[in-house]
Amino acid sequence: MVAKINVGSSLYGALSYNGEKVNEGEGKLLTSNKIFDNGTGTVDIARAMADFERYLPERMRTEKHVMHISLNPHPDDKLTDTELADIAREYMEKIGYGEQPFVVFKHEDIDRQHLHIVSVRVGKDGKRLNNDYIHRRSKRATEALEKQYNLRPSGSRRQRMELGALHKVNPAEGNVKRQVGNVLKSISGNYRFQTLGEYRALLSLYNITVEETRGKVSGREYRGFVYSALDEKGNKVGNPLKASLFGKYAGCDAFDKRCSSSKTEIESKDLGKYTKGKVFAAMGKSSGKQELITNLKAKGIDVVLRETDTGRIYGVTFIDHNTGCVLNGSRMGKELSANALEQWVERKEAQYADKPAYTPQGEAPEQRELFEKQSENDSPTGGLFDNLSLLPDGTDPEEEAFRRQMQRKKKKRKGMKI
Template structure:
């Protein structure tokens, strides 16, 4: 038996999640106890997996395959789409169909294009593809495109009414232009809509956060890792690091945006080592370790005239000549002092040994 499970082009999931989807599907169509193989393919315009199994049970009986595609498989598909928050194969709106092709979305520049149209293009690409579970995580992605979803201050009228507006940001990250209400967009990306996405997306992250942790840990295997180096190396792996700083420039938050798995994670939710404080401490430790190794490193340059190795401290900058003098042995005469010679002679006269 050969079955192909095809996914939406935006659904580039980790292997662990695909295996769980495959297991759930096989259970639902009655092949849960059968041996089967799973192959992941990306040789088409959409990601898909192949399932290969046999229809003969261990006891020799045969599994009925009559109308399995129309009945068991169709039911399993609908249940799995809901269980794993997948893009549904049917009932998509015209706006969602545009996602079948990659959308070239760039940063929004105020005044260059119509604000509403520019924001709508970014929202169409981000809201249905990325896995965010809070407004802060969503804004971590939108910030990359110079957009912010804003509820207003806690005492404001829009906040009390549960409203939401979208703003364009300038190069300094400050709001510019007139805000646009969420309800004015065709897709209605209101606060109520986002809260539903939070619930759906929160269960997805256990599959994808392992990749972010692995990439962060890999960077710290290198020496002299600072924040700039971390941001640069993660970006090469498709992960943007959004840093939140106070007005004084103090880093207090960090969010990881993985453009491969479309997962957005706050550092503090991933564990201490991946929070802003933990990352700063790890950066400090790598630099500190490197400095200590420099201080301890002693390079052998020469052998002195007395056969003593001469070293030069990398940290203190002592010359070979100075250290050579420090290691130089004191000169000693082969002659014994007169007092010691007289003492030996007196012992000899008394018949004593010359040895002490």
């Protein structure tokens, strides 16, 4: 089970976001503490707001006094509403907020069941409650609840990504809004991208596209996102869906913030080098475009190519599910730009047109060991064949590497002569 904790200043915004989903039949009110619940499973947002305000002083020293938590069991954990309500209450107890007013909502707008808890993080005196090590306390709480209720552990990042249970949108199955929402919610916060093009490439994996809309209403400028489902050929299907149908996480403001934070994270942690290393390694093993795509997919990297009607590559984006990074090829260097990749494809396909793809199996043990070591090397600059696999003059990279080795040996021998 994964818990995500967000803090903010708009109590009404958190209540209305959850309350409207419930009242539209896309969720349930499971339980509450110190907040009125009429037992119908629906929400009186105004009444809930008034009840919360009774516990808030007129003057608060804490600006971000609202706590909005999502609890996400694994999709394979099948729990009753009673069990989910109990888990939410016990979670709040374990993190030290059991005596606070809170409301627990169950969302059913996407394929996996998950909970949202709205509470406040200040006492009646307006002071912030103890928030030290809150994420550590939350992790201990979810681990204890996993054992208590025999739930699947959240574990690694790869296991956390399973929460999305992502499937391509299939308009033939109906309820396209729900299918699109399932994808958007699942990828929200789990991927790093820096442009609309990179975000669109990520969505294309699941038969979704997004367009930015701008205009004026009553003299005021507006900007928004509109999502559409795609068929297997990439054509739009059905009616477009406004971002407001899904929540703030699908809108422009959330997108802008994600782009900004992604840029900082990718640069500070140098995350692109891991993807770049794997791409170079896969290129060293691949005989052409399709084999490259297959080899990278086996390493957890999807490749989205943009091609002309004649099949020429004019854009490439790599989506690394291991690091959660979406990177245009040119962002990792001109060696992986669309033009360079197109040249590599042409060279490789010509090279392997009349012979089977290269395999190191027939080489001597020491040569095979060197090849495999370089192929698995994550560093794009640490391998013998790195960068050489993209030589623009069409030279075979392995032959070029061998030629340079021979030149170095020849220079050494000349230097030894007296």
